[in-house]
Amino acid sequence: MTEFEWTQLRTLLWKEWRQVRGLFFMVLAILAGGPLYLAWVEGITQDTDSFLVGLFQIAAFLGALGFGVLSYGLEFNDHTDQYLATRPLAHPRTFLVKTGLGLALSAAVGLVASIATLLVARMMNQEWTYIAGEIAPYWWILGPCIYLAVMTAILAIPPIIPSLIAACLIALGMVAMSMKIWALPVLLAPVFLFLSYQLAYRRVYLAPAR
């Protein structure tokens, strides 16, 4: 890879990071803010409301959903998708940067949520899977799966409003699925990855010029 291509990749990565960092910090605020605020107000003890660990799961969910929407959804919303197509980067690399960052952030948020659940559950002297549900340890893998599903929904449906609604529904569906069979979203993830790769190519590079 040439120096020019590296520069282009880094520039794209920086642009992607700028797009998602607001949401990333908000999700981190939920993850860290809840325990810190509670520790400041009254401390985390056995009497602490178990809603705190529910909040971690909500944060992981919102993170995965938000990163999935922001990856390509924001390009279509801000009409920058055609500008993206003009960049001297091949689609696989563009897709790799966008998806890689989204997957990494979803996994990171999920991992932090799982670890926070474990730590807080210990402080509350409770079993973490008991108070947070059986899927609590798996958010680091479930988050990326939700991310891929959401991104696929955003790419599959061109009008932004139906695609947003579909994205939320499919994200909820993934959570509901994982509660029954937690491995099912993982099995579906490669399908969503393939579909989103193909759809992104069609939407960005093969779409008629506006």
Add this chain to the structure above:
Amino acid sequence: MTTAVSVPLTLLWSQAKYLKWLLITLLAGLILAASLHHWDLYYDLYGFGGITPFLFFGFISLFSGVLVFGMEYADGAESYLESRPVSPRLVFTQKVLLIGLICFLSGVAMQIILGPSARPLYSVVGAFYFSLALWCAMFSVLCRDTIRGVLYGGTSFVVLTSMIYFSWDPLTRDTFHVTPGGPFESYNFNAHTYPYASLGILVSPFVVMGIFSVVYRWRRFGNLRMTMAATMGAILFAGYVGFTSWALHTDGQTYFDAGNRRNQSVLSYFVNDESVVYAEISHLIAPNKQVLRIMKIDLKDPEGSSEEVSKTIITHEPVYTNQQPFLHEGYLSSERLVLFGNDVTPVRLFEMDEDYELELIKEYDIVKGVHNQFLIDDHTIFVVAANGYHSSVDGVSDLYLLHLGTGDLEKTERRPQRPEPYVLPLEKNLEYWVKTHHRIDPDHPWKIVHNLPNGATEVVQELGPLHSYVFVEDKIVGFQPDMTWQTHRAAGDSRRRLFLYDLTDPTEPSIIEIEIPIRFKEAYTRLYSFLSRGASFPKPSADSPLPHLSVTFDGETLALWATELCRVAIWEFREPAAPQFLGLAPTPAHWQPRAPEGIQLWGTAWSQFYGTPPSYRRSDGAIGYMGPIWLEFPALMKEADPS
């Protein structure tokens, strides 16, 4: 069609076009909710899975706010709207009402899914959704974008609501302390605050709308100033904070003396001049072992909490039945402790020396089944060793009298005469007594009766009807209903008046009405009925009137315990005719002080018979009740220690 009509209709039509996908989804959700209602999925959904429908309709509401306000930026309709001959206030109001309607329908859908018994009800859920929608709409206006409105609005709303949620608990129980602190079995301290929390959720859309209207005006006209909606929101918010602070205010602080009593039960106690001594027993620490502790509270020590003075391990014979031996009833006097058995363990009598060490002196193998025991006087206990659960019915129970002083267990053939709870002899004038035929029927009021020398009786005076009464030192304290019992229950048990009948001079009894503070129960009850009328809270049922009140009175201190309200009101009687109200203090939910007998009294409710948990005072003025808890009222504390 005039412009005044056509413009709003055009606006509504344009909004409907934006919302068509959302409305289709909402319709599908409503149909799905109605279908689910016919399936038995309530428990699945109301458990962890209940979050899924809640989030689903939450998303619907969120999108409604963002689409109604955010799409005008996406389609570039902002300038067009500004050019229309319509007031911006009307545009704003119409959009807010449209969002409100969608949120209300979402709340109804949640109610259908969760079922009629779920709380909170649809108006509270709808109000929560409305706040969420307006909050996200505000972000879409701030960012001039729909996607950012959804993501940033939704996420920041989670941060905001969680902060309010986690602040609510400490705010409402900052006068309740568990000593010595640390992890403790969970007590629900704030169940009484739920109606106030529901009211807060109902008020929240108006507050968010106020903030939003200022933001909307700023983004549209570039000037930052208070709008009418913002003023209204601020007034409502101030009113809510003021009302809640007043209604939840407590005058005293409560210290719950947890000691090491996690998984422990108090058996019995006695009070002397300098200390309170009580026996407590642990839950099973092994399949056949329990720990019996004698605890002491030094009343001279202001810092004093429970101190363990002796510890005994109780060992049961291993049994191989379904029922594990588990003892939880006993009676403690200054020299003896009786630990009652159950159907697999014997009754045990311990001697307690001056150092509170226990020594087993006798075991009584009267194991036959379920035991019942009744305190006859300070030295004698009547024990029923039933032969099976139904033996008391078929008359094969073995009856005993246990004499604590000698330790003799005497078999008896007949039950001691049961005291008549509605006939109370006076202590100072033995020829007088009071009686009634029915404790709550207004047609049968209390009467003061005089025994005449010729053996006949005469009614000296009729008093009003009283129920939930306590009779101590020739004084009766109880509630006088001001309507019939049936109406009274239907009204939610809210209209009760507390009276003291002082019968020290039975020929001229004094009757004093004790004023119950409005904020003690009226504020709660009226708010509860207001919310239940508006479908924001479950309706009170005739079977569970609220709040349930009970009285304890020991001649000096009158306490009115409201178990659902987690609060107690205290009066002091320095002069019999002038009870002095000391204030309100918090208590754990569904908690009442324990009577010293530690065993069954005649009847069912301790407050209506002879036993009433007495209070005791610490040297610094704190009032104690066996739990143990300490109630600290500034007036008493200052009096005990003016420095």
